[in-house]
Amino acid sequence: VKKEGVLESIKKSINRNIFEEDRYKLILEGLKLTAFISLMAGILGTLLGAFICWMRMRRNIASRSFAKAYIDIMRGTPVLVFLMFMFYVVFAGTSVSAVWVSIITFALNFGAYAAEMFRTSIEGIDKGQTEAGLSLGYTPTRTFIKFILPQAFATVLPVYKGEMISLVKTTSIVGFIAVQDLTKVGDIIRSRTFDAFFPLVMVAILYFVLSWLFAAALDLVGPKKKRL
Numbered sequence: 001v002k003k004e005g006v007l008e009s010i011k012k013s014i015n016r017n018i019f020e021e022d023r024y025k026l027i028l029e030g031l032k033l034t035a036f037i038s039l040m041a042g043i044l045g046t047l048l049g050a051f052i053c054w055m056r057m058r059r060n061i062a063s064r065s066f067a068k069a070y071i072d073i074m075r076g077t078p079v080l081v082f083l084m085f086m087f088y089v090v091f092a093g094t095s096v097s098a099v100w101v102s103i104i105t106f107a108l109n110f111g112a113y114a115a116e117m118f119r120t121s122i123e124g125i126d127k128g129q130t131e132a133g134l135s136l137g138y139t140p141t142r143t144f145i146k147f148i149l150p151q152a153f154a155t156v157l158p159v160y161k162g163e164m165i166s167l168v169k170t171t172s173i174v175g176f177i178a179v180q181d182l183t184k185v186g187d188i189i190r191s192r193t194f195d196a197f198f199p200l201v202m203v204a205i206l207y208f209v210l211s212w213l214f215a216a217a218l219d220l221v222g223p224k225k226k227r228l
Helices: 002-056 061-076 079-090 098-123 127-135 140-177 182-193 197-221
Strands: none
Touching: 002 061, 002 098, 002 140, 002 182, 002 197, 061 098, 079 098, 079 140, 098 140, 127 140, 140 182, 140 197, 182 197
16 A cells, blocks of 8 residues: 555656646756757867867967966856856847857856866877877878877867766756756746655756766767777
C-alpha cells in the first residue's frame, strides 16, 4: 500500500509539474534557450579565446599587456556582476535582446579562460617540434598548423570540455536579467505548483543531460583512441 502511495504521489507530481497547463512546452522552450545560449557563447568564446591567445603570445609588448589585462579582468570579475553590468549599463537603452546580451557576456568571459587553455597547451609542446618543422622547409605558419596545432588540440580538449560543461551550468544565472531559461522556467513552475522538490530535481537532471550531450559532442571531434 505504501509503495502504491509513493508511485501515485510521483505520478501526481509529474502530471502537476509537467503536463498540467502544457508546462512541458515551457520546459522545452527553456531547455532550447539554455542550449542555444551555451552553444553560441561557446563558439564565440572559443574564437575570441584563440585571438586573445594569439595576442598574448606575440612579441609586441602592448599586445601582450592588453591580452593579459583582459584575461585578468574577466577571470577576476564575478560572471553575475558582469552580466548585470552588460545588461543594465552597456546595453541599456539598446535594441539588443537579453538573450544576446547573455551570449556576448558569456562569450567574453569564456574567451579569457579559453585563451589561457590554448596558450598553456601550445607552450607545452616541445620547441623541438617547431625546429624540426622549420628544418624540413615548412614556414612558421605551416609548421604550427601541421605539427603544433594537432598536438595542442589533443592536450587542451579534456580541459576545454570541462570548461564547456562549466559554461552550460553558469548560464543558469541569466534569469537575473529576465531570460526565461531552464532555471527560470523551473522557478516559474515552482511558483505555480508550490512544489519546490520536483522542479528543482527536474532542472538538475536536464542540466546534467545537456552537459553530457555537449561533452559527448566534443568527444566525437576529438582524437580517436587507438585500440591495441
